[in-house]
Amino acid sequence: MSSSKGEEKVQQGSLHHPLRRAPHYASDWTDAWNYRVVPATALIFLPSVVLPGIAFSLDLIETTEQYGVAEVLMSSFMAAFIFSVFGAQPLTIAGVTGPITVFNKTIYDIIEKQDNPPVYLHFVGWVYLWAAIIHWVTAILNWCNFLKYVTLFSCDTFGFYVSWVYLQYGIQKTLFHRHVRRFLADYGMPISLIATSAMAYWGRFNTTNPLTLPVQGAFEAAQGRAWLVRFWQLEGKWVGIALPFGIVLWILFFFDHNVSSLMAQGSEFPLRKPPGFHWDFFLLGVTTFIAGLLGLPAPNGLIPQAPIHTTSLVIMGRPVKRDEEEDVQKGNDQYAEVPVAVVEQRVSNLAQGALCMVLLTGPFLHVLNLIPRGVLAGLFWFMGADALQGNGITQKLLYFLRDKKLTPADEPLRKVRKSRILMFVATIAAIGFPVIIMLLLPVRMWVVPRMPFTEEELAILDGPTASPFTMESVGGSL
Numbered sequence: 001m002s003s004s005k006g007e008e009k010v011q012q013g014s015l016h017h018p019l020r021r022a023p024h025y026a027s028d029w030t031d032a033w034n035y036r037v038v039p040a041t042a043l044i045f046l047p048s049v050v051l052p053g054i055a056f057s058l059d060l061i062e063t064t065e066q067y068g069v070a071e072v073l074m075s076s077f078m079a080a081f082i083f084s085v086f087g088a089q090p091l092t093i094a095g096v097t098g099p100i101t102v103f104n105k106t107i108y109d110i111i112e113k114q115d116n117p118p119v120y121l122h123f124v125g126w127v128y129l130w131a132a133i134i135h136w137v138t139a140i141l142n143w144c145n146f147l148k149y150v151t152l153f154s155c156d157t158f159g160f161y162v163s164w165v166y167l168q169y170g171i172q173k174t175l176f177h178r179h180v181r182r183f184l185a186d187y188g189m190p191i192s193l194i195a196t197s198a199m200a201y202w203g204r205f206n207t208t209n210p211l212t213l214p215v216q217g218a219f220e221a222a223q224g225r226a227w228l229v230r231f232w233q234l235e236g237k238w239v240g241i242a243l244p245f246g247i248v249l250w251i252l253f254f255f256d257h258n259v260s261s262l263m264a265q266g267s268e269f270p271l272r273k274p275p276g277f278h279w280d281f282f283l284l285g286v287t288t289f290i291a292g293l294l295g296l297p298a299p300n301g302l303i304p305q306a307p308i309h310t311t312s313l314v315i316m317g318r319p320v321k322r323d324e325e326e327d328v329q330k331g332n333d334q335y336a337e338v339p340v341a342v343v344e345q346r347v348s349n350l351a352q353g354a355l356c357m358v359l360l361t362g363p364f365l366h367v368l369n370l371i372p373r374g375v376l377a378g379l380f381w382f383m384g385a386d387a388l389q390g391n392g393i394t395q396k397l398l399y400f401l402r403d404k405k406l407t408p409a410d411e412p413l414r415k416v417r418k419s420r421i422l423m424f425v426a427t428i429a430a431i432g433f434p435v436i437i438m439l440l441l442p443v444r445m446w447v448v449p450r451m452p453f454t455e456e457e458l459a460i461l462d463g464p465t466a467s468p469f470t471m472e473s474v475g476g477s478l
Helices: 002-030 037-064 069-085 098-111 120-140 143-149 152-166 178-199 203-208 236-264 277-294 305-312 321-330 347-359 362-369 373-389 392-401 418-429 436-450 455-461 468-474
Strands: 314-317 338-342
Touching (some): 002 277, 037 069, 037 098, 037 178, 037 305, 037 373, 069 277, 069 347, 120 236, 120 277, 143 236, 143 277, 236 277, 236 305, 305 314, 418 455
16 A cells, blocks of 8 residues: 555655646747747746856856856756647746856865866766756655745845846836736836946947857857867776766755756746646756756856746736725725736747757857956846845845835734844844755754744744745645
């Protein structure tokens, strides 16, 4: 009996999620016949995925000389293709992140100090293979169910740290007509990118000769190497040494990718199609293995790009009559729009990945080479505020700075003692990043409930990251 239950549990982890999503597969493509897909693709492609990935990789590219812009673009395409075509959560955007570039550079710094160091890409290939195997075991054994313990306490912290890496200045939502605001929200980032890049070549600005992005030949790997990395030729002792590095990479991706998936399917989004965390984590193992085979930086879920992607696909509309009456009673604008649906589809993710391959052609690589590096710094500022504005930690900190007379009477934080809000935020601030941030889970589970919070205060300060419908995929919420 226990054996059959175990087999059923394994099957649910490895097969149940894609089968659950399968009835919606055709509609995932037909539902893309919606205008929201156009701005979503424009928003995510160049300014959100490609350029940040290249910017994060610049130090890795220049230090190791084993990677180039082509590798970053190829990695982004591979992730977009696999997760958009085969994934159970196509709204989650994956690409090259800052942590993986730091991880790869750290490996390089360590092995280059050794006597007779191994071939770098061969060693990384084994690191990725070990990590991929652990990914597959994790998915098959349902270990992603551990996500039921991930609450807003963990996601807000992770998003807060990442957002401060980007830190942008956003648009004031009270300016202009709502259609103008929507247009600027959809296309403001790519328009700003093009305008500021062009400004560097206008008039006297052109004399500054700004540093630009480094590129190679069309579809050419770094240093003209072959695309296939023969990592199986690595000496035996280094294969074993690669294992602990693979475990560290698995820990990083387990939290990073799954949290980005949770945030892309957060409770603020009215989603209707089922998720599949186990299956997508299995696919992440596939992309990690392929990355090692081709000598690419391994892709994983992006924050804040993944939730930004979902936000760009939200359809706004008038609330139902019951909510309107409640808003009028509270003195709010009864004409305010609220999210009523999300265009849940696969095309925007696939399209931005396909455009990465277009960038690998000669003419577009030349255009990419014209983008000043200084624009990327502004891009990070542009990207961060949108994530920070809705972050739970930011909201709690702003509550202290806001004039009490201007704080809405129905603000839930009014029911929480200020000393407890400070204690909650201070607990979050005490945790490190990124691997140590995993400690947020046991801290939230066993430490925070023992602190002097009432149940009502904890319910207001913290809560499930996603809706019960989404969390059902990992065994429900806490």
